Amino acid sequence: NAGVMQNPRHLVRRRGQEARLRCSPMKGHSHVYWYRQLPEEGLKFMVYLQKENIIDESGMPKERFSAEFPKEGPSILRIQQVVRGDSAAYFCASSPPGSGTGFQPQHFGDGTRLSIL
């Protein structure tokens, strides 16, 4: 039973390039979350998506960052014109639809380590 799949595991980009990070949720999960972990820091929430909808993007930087979760295919976190400060580990998590308790624990992927040269 596959868990949350993220690819690539490592991504190297030069300043000014675009980075695309992919996340396939666990089977049966329709909610996807993206978190960023800067060096020596904890995870910070970025965005929460359901299929074709952005539910909460309160943690997303206002510029250069975007996320989508199309009807078919993985969720994509896109960073345009990357800068050195974007170097971090980006984790995706997924959860099933709520079942009355209102909250379902999130299952995390292995993360994508983004390095900007």
Added chain:
Amino acid sequence: AQSVSQHNHHVILSEAASLELGCNYSYGGTVNLFWYVQYPGQHLQLLLKYFSGDPLVKGIKGFEAEFIKSKFSFNLRKPSVQWSDTAEYFCAVNEGIKAAGNKLTFGGGTRVLVKP
């Protein structure tokens, strides 16, 4: 805004020693509380969770945590650690209201090194 504090950034101890990691949060309302563990090179795994009920929660691998509402705390404990418990531990909180959605607020993490 919600914040989560983990007081110890690094903990070093010997096998068989007892472990307690502190976690405090700032939100005064209903909360859902979690501890995650990240072994070297691996993804975060859920150790235990608290939604409601008995404030003493037992998780996997012999870990437990106690929710003390008056202290806004959710400390993690293990009576006797093993070398394989070497990992980074994260406390996380979700505001238990529908408007907050499902996002988690994480503490900064505590790196635990267990010496054989």
